[in-house]
Amino acid sequence: MFPGDDSGALAGPPAAPAATAVFTTVLTEGPVSRVALARRLGLSSAAVTKAARPLIDLGYLHELAATERTGPGAGRPASPLAVRADREFFVGVKITADELIGVVCDLRAQVRATARRPLTDPDVAAVLTDVGRLADDLFEAFPGDRTRVRRLGLSLSGDIDRTTGLVRYSPFLHWRDVPLGRLAAQRTGLSVTVENDVKALTAAEHWFGEGVGAESFALVTVGTGIGCGLVVNGRLVSGSYGVAGEIGHLAVDATGPDCHCGGRGCVESIAGTDAILAQARDRTGRPDLTFDEAVALARGGHEQVRAVFTRAGSAIGCGIAAVANLVGPTRIVVSGEGLAAYDLFDSHIRASFERQAFGAAARCPLSIRPLPFEAWARGAAAVSIQSLVVP
Amino acid sequence: MFPGDDSGALAGPPAAPAATAVFTTVLTEGPVSRVALARRLGLSSAAVTKAARPLIDLGYLHELAATERTGPGAGRPASPLAVRADREFFVGVKITADELIGVVCDLRAQVRATARRPLTDPDVAAVLTDVGRLADDLFEAFPGDRTRVRRLGLSLSGDIDRTTGLVRYSPFLHWRDVPLGRLAAQRTGLSVTVENDVKALTAAEHWFGEGVGAESFALVTVGTGIGCGLVVNGRLVSGSYGVAGEIGHLAVDATGPDCHCGGRGCVESIAGTDAILAQARDRTGRPDLTFDEAVALARGGHEQVRAVFTRAGSAIGCGIAAVANLVGPTRIVVSGEGLAAYDLFDSHIRASFERQAFGAAARCPLSIRPLPFEAWARGAAAVSIQSLVVP
Structure with a gap:
């Protein structure tokens, strides 16, 4: 921090x-x-x-x-x-490729104010300026005592070192080794934490959501990327080499497509939204098809596009079963913006999970639910709360 | 206990x-x-x-x-x-389908005596009698103070409840809900622990082997079954529903063979020794082929049998990469009796691991090494030592 x-x-x-x-x-x-x-x-x-x-x-x-x-x-x-929930408040900001999403939360991670701001330039200085402006917007919207807001949590996808606030690598912002924690603290005057967005969301579920009291718990997010936050033996798993929860890069199909990571048949190469769209364009011969159109075709009964979603759901189910078979979480929450097409996935995720979960591992409940927009930003705030409570 | x-x-x-x-x-x-x-x-x-x-x-x-x-x-x-390593000694016994393997270890898990005894009858009473006889053999072979041996650790494959000493299910002995801990304590007069064999081996590596001091650590065993013991956040992972480390039942091939577990394309259905033998028999058209003969054919350059081992090594490598991608252990030890054909596997395990390990997860060192015969029994003794130290 x-x-x-x-x-x-x-x-x-x-x-x-x-x-x-x-x-x-x-x-x-x-x-x-x-x-x-x-x-x-x-x-x-x-x-x-x-x-x-x-x-x-x-x-x-x-x-x-x-x-x-x-x-x-x-x-x-x-x-x-x-x-005392009102003792202190926390700003949480999720940084995406094209937007900042912000919240102010109280000490119990209840959202008290929200704001958004488009991101026009991925340059570090420009993002910091926009973060500062978003913080100002949030203070304006926040009905509570401004002097009780002293901490800011930032989250973004990529390889983040939480202890030093360093963004080692952000693929979509094209950042490498950006000391975001230090820079944002200078810009805002707040005490800053930085965490990977999926891990931040997992922290929020672990302390304030479905994971409370669970010795082990998993959160799977489905979207362009497919990620997973894991709590095992009561603590978030961070990985000895900074890599953990990479459910999107489990190999589930030996004859599957090559993945951008260098692997083959990875869950993400079959079930990420980009991968689904590419397959749907290929099946329909329409290179300009949008994701929403692909969803509409599948819902309308287009056999080949439906099969793309079926295959994607099966791959996600195999990945989730791998989590259950290896670490045996008490429960698994599946969420993310990719679940907008929830109805096309749900039954295939469950069927594949049930087939591949070994023995009693199949008893692990799956909560498959959409994710409200501010939840990611609340995750960033939850990490900030943790930095207060566990110094 | x-x-x-x-x-x-x-x-x-x-x-x-x-x-x-x-x-x-x-x-x-x-x-x-x-x-x-x-x-x-x-x-x-x-x-x-x-x-x-x-x-x-x-x-x-x-x-x-x-x-x-x-x-x-x-x-x-x-x-x-x-x-003081000589303060107390511990008997460790691994129960297999056809043999008991026993050791006496000191408090630092150094082996001081070994013995084996064939298992003629999988009936519970017969096994208990044989365990008692093996203990007598071990006492005879043990050069130290007999009165300092007061604890016995048993290990076997299957679904074991360590806290109650209950064998919930042992597939090869056809046991269900056998209170082995209580029965063995009555038979031997020793204080008894019972643990799954892979978890026991992991306990030995965690406290006395390559896992000492590691916050996270994985041990993969390759044989008829393919298992994995995991230490995450400093503690053995036991799974909320009693299932953990089931690397053998990760789905790695969407068009792979059906597995006895009900899944499809599981690592074990491709790379377990029984699966390898079945595929080698199929490829050669020789239904009486033995595993050793299959190994000899592959070493001799038989293309189709070599391909069976190549595919098996790739499947194991995918499974190990899944462990690295999800929990990020500090190191992974790969061992087991299946590694007698080590030369046919090794390079394929590594190549597949390196392809599928995500980013920095590929830095996780793999120790691929054979397992000395008494190591399984020493694992059982290590669990007994743990029950003394952590009551």
């Missing part, structure tokens, strides 16, 4: 392991009593009380009114600890 | 988290000073000293002679803590 120019004011919560554990648990799992926290975290009650004290003093946590406990030990009042 | 009939004597080391962390670190990483332990584990020096005390008193750890430190702080003597 890169501190902004008012870093002196960024005292933030204490960094001791017990405080971090207490803060994380209360934030992600809702109001929790000290007794339950002690049991959950393997700490003494005294240690929980000690860890919670500065979090309460700094306004991040507060005690709910004492309630009568029921069940064993009934009668002793318990005062659950809860998060 | 199931305590044996002398469980009263099994006081064992303390179960406090700090003691477990100190014991694990000293055991797996060799002699470590208290200062280094405190830094590594995020504990105070006082906490390390307090945690180590009972481990020293019980004879599990001892202090090496004080040595002069060099570098910063030079001059203050440091007395590294080390494990």
Whole structure:
């Protein structure tokens, strides 16, 4: 994380392991009593009380009114600890090839304001200027206390080093080794985190969505690229060499097409939206066919175009089954802009998953659902929240 | 783990988290000073000293002679803590379809005695009798103190619940829901752990082999079955539904053969030793061909049989690349009895891995090496050691 120019004011919560554990648990799992926290975290009650004290003093946590406990030990009042969602706010911005999408979230990742801005120039300086302008737009739209916004999370696809805020490689912006965290902190005066967009979305689901409390969890995104964020043994998987969750480049068809990555028969080379469009153009002999037209043809019953979507759904299902067979997540969420054609995919993804999931791995529930536009930006904000809670 | 009939004597080391962390670190990483332990584990020096005390008193750890430190702080003597390998010994037994393979290991998983016994009857009672006899053989061959052997680790392929010692399903013994841990504890008087054989082998590599200190690590075994043990974020992956590491059932060929699992084009349906033999028989028109004969034909230059091994190596390489692309292990060890034909596989495994590994994932080193016969049994002993150290 890169501190902004008012870093002196960024005292933030204490960094001791017990405080971090207490803060994380209360934030992600809702109001929790000290007794339950002690049991959950393997700490003494005294240690929980000690860890919670500065979090309460700094306004991040507060005690709910004492309630009568029921069940064993009934009668002793318990005062659950809860998060003050308005204690601090976070800007999240997803950078795409042609647009910036931004949100302001509270500490519980509830969206409080949204804004968008077209991206006209992929040059680093131009993008930074637009990020700054988008932040101004968001502050204008944000109904809360502007002085409580001190952190900015950025996300984009590509190879990102979260710890240093470095964009190692962004294929669509043609960036290499851009120190985006440092530059954006200078430009905005906010403390900045940078993360890969799929990992950021996974972080949001892990802390604030379907992945809460799951020891393992997977989020698969379907679009031009096909990506996957993985939580295993309670933590996001980042890969020893910076590569993880590359479900789009699993080989599922030995006689399939060559992929831009150098592989053959990769999921993305069959089921990415560009790949689907190329196949549909080929089958119809219409080189100017758009993706929406291909979807319309398939929905209208065009056999050969339907077969392209069927094959794509099967490839995605094989990739998802590979995730289930290898790491056995508790649940898998499938989402992304490619799911606009959801009705053409859904049953083929499921059929292929069920065929290839090994034994009890088939019991892993799939949530296949579209992704609201601001979810990607909220993911970026969630990473910023994590950088506050887990310094 | 199931305590044996002398469980009263099994006081064992303390179960406090700090003691477990100190014991694990000293055991797996060799002699470590208290200062280094405190830094590594995020504990105070006082906490390390307090945690180590009972481990020293019980004879599990001892202090090496004080040595002069060099570098910063030079001059203050440091007395590294080390494990007493002879403090306790562990029997490990791998159960195969036709043989029991046993070892006695010390606390550092060094093999001190080995024995084998043919398995004549897959009936549970008969196997238990043979396990008891093998244990007697091992005690006879073991040159150390018999009274220090109090634990037995069993491993076999199939669906095993390590926490309850239950064999849910063993395909080759045709067992379902056999409480092997409890039964073996009754039969031998030892405290028993039961684990899947591939996971046990992975545990041995993680604590005592190439995986020491790795946050993530994979072990792939090639044979009749093709399996994989995974360590991610420092812990063995067990799968939310009991399924993990099923690399043999990744779909890598959309037009490949049907697999016994119900899938299509699974790695195992192409590259398992049974699958290779079936394809070689088909290509040669010799239904009585043996695996060794197929290997000899391929080595002799028989084009069509060579192609079977080439295809198998490619399928295995795709499976390994899937592991690298999804979880990004620090290193991958490929081993197993199927690698007797190592020379026919090796280059195809590597070529296919390199083609399919995405970007920097290709930097993950592959160690392709044969597996000494007692390694599987040592894996079972390693799980037993873990049950002592992490109660």
